[in-house]
Amino acid sequence: MTKKATIYDIAREAGVSTATVTRVVRKDPHVKEATRLKVQQVIDAHAYSPSISAQNLEGGRSRTLAVVLPVISNLYFNRIFDAAWWEAEKNGCSLRLFQTMENQAISPEIVNELIRCRMDGVLFAGSIWSEDRGDLNTALEKLGKYMPVATICPPDVSLDCICIQSDLVNCSRLPVRHLHTLGHRRIAFLGGSMHSKDTSRRGVGFLEQLRMMDLPDDPAYHVDAGYDMESGERAVLRMLSGLDRNRWPTAIVTFNDLVALGVMKQLKKMGLTLPEDMAIIGCDNQFFCAYTDPALTSVDLHPEEMAQSAVRELLLARESSSRSFAMVREATLIVRESCGVHLGFRKL
Incomplete structure (x- = not known):
């Protein structure tokens, strides 16, 4: 069986960078016509089909959002994750789940993993920290240097971020x-x-x-x-x-x-x-x-709507310099x- 061509193979044969190959695949209008035709000819010859992860990483983004919550088995948090997943999927992103487990603070390991994986944003859901919120604010401040941060419901967050709460x-x-x-x-x-x-x-x-x-x-x-x-x-x-x-x-x-x-x-x-x-x-x-x-x-408490809003705001923040947003969702009996x-x- 012939080995499937990689983006590096295409770039080498066409005499261009991998970034140029990615721009051709994405139909970037700024690529010169002669370059586009040359690269496309090599792509067609090898029936090259780039993986989503290769396209995303080549563009400097993971196209992945993280969700950090206590436990996915909790029905309320399950609803938040499902709604966030569908909203991310609709916008061409994937979602990765991190669990702190009930009533436990976020660990340095989770923070470091979020940064290492070059997440495009992170959503924290639930009051998963005790009355001492030092761990949360420290984590948000560190993560905020690398990516947009959104929270659903944790009150008393001192850092400017995307904050969506139930009343x-x-x-x-x-x-x-x-x-x-x-x-x-x-x-x-x-x-x-x-x-x-x-x-x-x-x-x-x-x-x-x-x-x-x-x-x-x-x-x-x-x-x-x-x-x-x-x-x-x-x-x-x-x-x-x-x-x-x-x-x-x-x-x-x-x-x-x-x-x-x-x-x-x-x-x-x-x-x-x-x-x-x-x-x-x-x-x-x-x-x-x-x-x-x-x-x-x-x-x-409308957790689905809050999750969808959080994902939308994370994606908007990724494209702009502003990473601060606040919304309070009214409850309904x-x-x-x-x-x-x-x-x-x-x-x-």
Whole structure:
């Protein structure tokens, strides 16, 4: 079998540089006609077809964006990665994934690998650093010297970069306002970790809305519970076990939809009917919300739109000197059955 010609073979036979071969392949109008014909003749003779990576590297770019997130198995981050992948693909770029694992700071190894691979940009997703954000700002500052940097949701970033955030404070106000219109006065918040900026900001919005509506702010109604279904089961059991029945909340807002699933499972095991005995509102609007029993009301943070915007801004920043951009995406309450909207207003 004849060995496939490389870009170096074509350049050598045509008597030009590899950069000129690349410009001919890309139909660069600035290549002289005589040179183009000479190179094209060699290309045709060898049926040369350049690899995408060869074209990209010859042009000084990898045509690859990096996404750094905690864990791809998390449904929320999976949605971010999928949307970023499709947006990058649409623009002729590929995507490379780096995971820090849950609640771990970015490592110097990841930073150095991003630089070594000559990424065209990097997107950080999620509050993957603790309340001490020194590691994040140091990493962003170093990377910003080599490539455009975008973040989705990490607050308190001191470096100028592409910063796209959910309105995490308002995303906890929405369910409180909605539940109040349905007659609820004792509303609990379960899930997350108070060491997380995401949780603390949502907690701020939740408490502010309670106070604005003159609703009771009972410390027993706030349980630091984690992020998965098992956490939801344990948290609601712990909360209700420590309260007299007449002090039980009539509604629960959870950090995410997985926690809400655990809460719903435990409440049913305890013999409660949902939403008649307890209304539930989750967050993230995951695909399964429409299929739970009852269907789960949830706050949509629009992670897909944020990821698409981040990729678009990274690609724009690659072509310009400006690498600073800020956007806050408003959350939306998706009303289904679990909040009890179909029951109408009740004096609870």
